[in-house]
Amino acid sequence: MEAKFFQKTYHELTNITKATCTLKAKGVGNEEMAFVEGRPAQVVKIVGDFITLQVFSGTEGLSTKSEVIFSGEPPTLNVGDHLTGRFFNSFGEPIDGYPVVGGKKVTIGGPSVNPVRRVQPNQLITTGIAGIDLNNTLVSGQKIPFFADPDQPYNEVLAMIALRAKVDKIILGGMGLTWDDYLFFRNSFEQDYGQSKIIGFINTTEDSPVERLLVPDMALTAAEYFAYEKNEKVLVLLTDMTLYASALSIVSNRMDQIPSKDSMPGSLYSDLARLYEKAVQFPDGGNITILAVTTLSGGDITHAIPDNTGYITEGQLFLRRASEINKVIIDPFRSLSRLKQLVIGKSTRSDHPSVMNAAIRLYADAANSRTKLENGFELTDYDRRVLKFSDEYSKDILAIDVNLEIDQMLDKTWSLFQTFFTKDEVGIKQEFVDIYWKK
Amino acid sequence: MENNNYTCTGEITSIIANLVMVKANGSLKQNEICYFDHEGQKIMGEVIKTDGNNAYIQVFESTRRFKVGTKALFTGVMLEAYLGPGLLAKNFDGLQNDLDKMEGVFLKRGERSFPLENDKEWAFKPIARAGDLVYAGDWLGEVDEMGIPHKIMVPFKFKGKYIVVEVMPAGNYYINDTIAVLKNEKGENVNATMVQTWPVKIPIKSYVDKIRPSELFETGVRVIDTLNPILEGGTGFIPGPFGSGKTVLQHALAKQAVAEIVIIAACGERANEVVEIFTEFPELEDPRTGRKLTERTSIIANTSNMPVAAREASVYTAMTIAEYYRAMGLRTLLLADSTSRWAQALREMSNRLEELPGPDAYPMDLQAIISNYYSRAGQVLMRNGKKGSVTFIGTVSPAGGNLLEPVTEATKKVARCFFALSQERADSKRYPAIDPLDSYSKYLEYPEFAEYSKKNIGEEWIEEINFARGALTRGREVYEQINILGDDGVPVDYHVMFWKSELIDFVFLQQNAFDEIDANTSVERQKYMLEMVNKIVKSGFTFEKFEEVGDFFKRVIYIIQQINYSEYQSEKFHRLETELQQVINQKVNA
């Protein structure tokens, strides 16, 4: 790294810890970027003349004589149309072998949208997956995570949704991705879209975990450029936010902060909310939708990471392997899209809410019947029918490999109702039964 | 907003996130406001600790690019709210900036906007007369603010006795015009205008007395009004895991409660939820006045992506505005969603100050802070004999949904109503998900409420409530038995007991927040329903087989639900009532 004329260079570190180093310097701004022996670092603390730098890739091998150059500004990203089709690392440097890009330099992690300038989200996003479109409908401007155990195919589902969603840009923020997963995303996106829609900011398992703290801000800064300045519909994919949160805890531990629940920093809620709240519907038509992944450990959603996430996002989608049909489904009980009310029955067919509710109620009955079965109690005729219904419903509707239009999902559900139940048992409003119940 | 008379200045010596240390060249005051001269902008902060000439300051905005040596300007005054006509139908941030006046889509650092209008005329009518003896908070006159008689008061900061020299005649005035001249005890004349300021962290105490709550504060939510009533001037809180319905419930209260003024503090929660209020409230009517809901509402929105330190300020700003309207003799409802986010903001700061942490790393004095805040609610008696009230309901977001955590525990010690939202009820879509048995209202034990309810609701009201609670408890007990022993393993009577509790649950506790009629039930109708349901529960029924029990009660539940969806005492209502009676008569023991 070569010092430009306005940059300050220093050669004396007074203290080096695992993740930080401290030096005496003057006129340095808070959160400014610096390079320690060429390694990117950021100002995290200033006490008098002593500046503490967080060295993203770690401090191994640094000496007290290491060269430090201050950049004079917080982390930035060069935004512009030329980002399209490109893949970058956490610092916004290309990793796809193509040249460095120009563009307009903006600092990442910019200001919040004034709440009175937001527009209530109102556009349906279809994914073809019935467990989402039918039961947990997504809306542009929403923020929602997948809660999944590490062995679930969450990245595949994410890629599939991104490919099917009708959006202008897809921005992938990959944190702690394996190299294979990075290539998987890259290949599947390039196969379908070529260079037209995709942008990636990637931190792989080969990079330092602390670096990934910059990834969501990079992705969301790019998203704001396209959504706000170009009025585009932008879908941001953040995977895996649990690894992001772990990096936060690494840093706060090394800075000797008092941990709160599950050794997470006390500011976890604010740190995550700052990112997720970038999801927005702008008044001029552009929007940012965030689909994230939060991996669980042993399905525990009371752990601080999923718990704080749940308090921030607008619902959550649970991936679960249904043993009856041996397929991955979107669990209808624990999943919820809080914004679905804004579109279902309005942008979709008017029987949508009733069909959705009736099917889930019957599916819940099936869960009770299954418990009865497992506990050795006798099954009634209704128990048996509802169990059959539930298997078909899982296979044809909830499974993530289903790809249907919403109208087809509704028709399919009506036909399952008719196969297994009487009108009374389904209990849907007469006006819909008159139209959709085929004699 | 900020004046240019600074009490002293200083320079930044250290920066750790939004905690900044400054060496000052003069005397410092705890909680005074200061500004940082940063890149041509004035960034606001609050002194939260002093140590000799060193001030520890929490900065209300990002400290990005702050440097050692950046100049600090101390004001000597604490964070204050502007109080005057024009607070209603407004959207403020936590520091009372008028969000609608801010330019652009993004909030800019250092930008501020005045909360009221300097150039708007208000039609003033005098109340006090020359020669009257007045104290702080006494009414000098009033203006019409969106149909609310907004009292112009002797400023709360005026200490001691005053004699009214002159009150301006009825007419149109700007907020900064003098509307009264008062003579203080030293014989000096002082002017009062229609706007005053007050430090938000200090309670407004212009009243004579606080009164023990006695009157029901109607919310239209049955499981609250009937089973766990909150009283006017009372306090309550709503803890619940994420997605259990805290915000939906608070929005229902904001829409339906009998309040004349509603102050909503959106504290560290989702921006889209405030957008929902911005979108809906201008369309909805207050059924009691026919005016738009926005016109009785003021929103303090410090959403989760807005500066963390201002979150703390936001709940105080909201409380101060509520107290201001209370002093006008108005029935004010204050809602805060979520008080846990405020506690977390305190925790972040306390950790940066390296204070000794309490449980879960919250500050040691968390309990005291929460209880001071709740104690600002209440019904008060003013010098003129009129009453005003602040009823306060906050939500709590317990980590992991576990109620044994510091914020829930601290709040439980001070709030008199506990509306516990249960994950299980939310999962089975039994909304509102308030657990009827875990929740409580201490007001049910107040003799004042017993007396009030006898006179205003019904002689046997408390007995009816206790009966329903009893039936719910029995239902829960037999349900466990049935689960262990199987449907066939218990007497048919157990099924009857269980289904009676389900009846109360389905037709009384559950309420569809999205159905226009069912969402909001008058107390008169609640009484009618509770008596009707209790009567069914008290009746004896005979069934041959357990399967018949569920079928019968499902039928009864279905009919009563249809009644709930019909206009009270309408033709449809009575038709369904008759149908219900026929169904019951078929099975009831003579």
Ligand SMILES: Nc1ncnc2c1ncn2[C@@H]1O[C@H](COP(=O)(O)OP(=O)(O)OP(=O)(O)O)[C@@H](O)[C@H]1O
């Ligand atoms: N009374 C109700 N009637 C129908 N649906 C409801 C009701 N209450 C809650 N819900 C459903 O539950 C969802 C979550 O409710 P809400 O936003 O109030 O939860 P919350 O407790 O505030 O969660 P958080 O702590 O994450 O903010 C709503 O979007 C809605 O789908």
Ligand SMILES: [Mg+2]
């Ligand atoms: Mg909420």
